[in-house]
Amino acid sequence: MSQAVLKLKKVIVDFSGFKAINQLDFTVKPNCVHFVIGPNGAGKTTLLDVICAKTKATTGEIKLHSTKELSKLSEDQIVHQGISRKFQAPSIFQNLSVIDNLEIAMKQKKNLFSMMKAKWTKEQKKKINEMLELVGLKEVKGQLAGSLAHGQKQWLEIAMVLMQEPDIVLLDEPIAGMSKKERDKTGELITKIARDRAVLIVEHDMDFVKEYADIVSVMHEGQLLFEGSMEEVQNDPTVREVYLGRKVEENVVN
């Protein structure tokens, strides 16, 4: 429980002079629903980017299971280390069917030569069917992904992330644009998948954070301002000052 799955040490991301992430130390623990909150431009998305190699750290270390250094790996190599990312805007393959999307996302050897010989196995079919069931896309499995409703697209992308069977899941504002019912479903799913992996989520919706968070990290100007339970976060004076002043107090009052 206490052993860190992922540890960032003194990470700096420098966009030609502007440090979106500034000397950040950050730890991700297993089996936790870990939220990252903070005002716009705090560097939350950049934190996910730097973990999944979308953006390279200018300096600093990113260690997986306290041994494997990630900062030199490419995007696809990171995926094979067990880290999967869902982007803010649903990025699914519109011209492929729901099932095809899951088929190419699923955990398997993904190099050119293995893929030329790739055949369906019983286990793969079973896993995809279970996933379709889990995210409730069974009825539309043959439809083109481009024809899905917005919420369904988000679900499909979450399913694609889970099909990779990652140890660490990175989600960027997964409930944006979802209805109340869809939010609840997503929250339940997140709780469920965090039983045997780490889930790191960037989120603005404080009700959602409060309901599902095990740990909350507050970022501000590229640094970690505070970390703790949602209750501790709400009661911390510095957090109130820089960020929660507006939002959470409103929520608390509500």
Next chain:
Amino acid sequence: MQNTIYQKIWSQRVILNLIFLLLLAAPLFLSDFRLNLLGKFLAFAILAIGLDLLWGYTGVLSLGHGIFFGLGAYCMAMYLKLEATGGGLPDFMAWSGMSELPLIWIPFQYPIVAIILGILLPAIIAFMLGYLTFRNRISGVYFTILSQALVLVVVTLFVGSQNLTGGSSGLTNFNTFFGFSVNSATTQTAFYIITVIVLGLVFFLSRKLVKGRFGKILVGIRDGENRMRFLGYSPSAYKTFIYTLSAAIAGLAGMLFVLQVGIISPTMIGIIPSIEMVLWVALGGRGTLIGPVIGAVLVNAAKTGFSESYPDIWTYFLGLLFVLVVVFLPKGITGLFEKWNDRRKKQDVSSSVEVEKSYS
């Protein structure tokens, strides 16, 4: 629902097989002249399939496939030329004052070697260019410009090395292939049949490739290369492979072309032909395999018809055609069929709805 899908696949397969048999039987009802023309178009169709794998499925636009076609054609032509001179020096070499066969021509005395090189050389060049560009994440229009630069370099090289390549007049005046006279009707019919069989094989194998999981990955790379990286794929490896494969197919097409047309020159492999090749694919319908085959045959049939009567107008017509297709038929001829099919289906649905209504 399930049933109609099977029906659709089944009927598609039947149609494809019928077309294939019809093409095989063409020597029975076409004149030698027409057969020879059709054979040439089908050689182009082979190239179009490779180009469709690259552009239609993987989203990489090459405006330089004339070069790969040309390399295949020149490899075959060099062998034919040496056959024709009976071990002596080709005429143009003698004219430019050479007395000995240059080193790079020596392997082409052997037909098998020439055939292998006709596929391997384009593949190697495509592999090198593809590996360097795709690995460095050069893509989209930058890659397309590079592919045009390749055409310029190779064509300039071919025109400039008069004593090695025959310069701007190219290579022609062939006699025999494996000892058979290339000018006899029987040999030409045999070349035609070989072309149809190669077309069938290339089509069948390409279809197999794109229908499987591999094809879905190609479409993924076409529609979201970056997203594919975050699913654990390395798109550059796939793109390099498909580029290499399509170059090899182009080389194969070039060899079949030269056997049936009897000449290859730099103007037949330069920038304009390279652009025309892309047009065949666009007009037929990208990402369908069968579309580009239809496109290659139709455009070239039109070209032959036109240039028989109005040789000057063809280039303008081609330009106009391109604009029309891009604006009005972005999915090409096969897109037109799809639309027609959808409309028919919709009519079916609405009529069945009406039936339901009348019963309730």
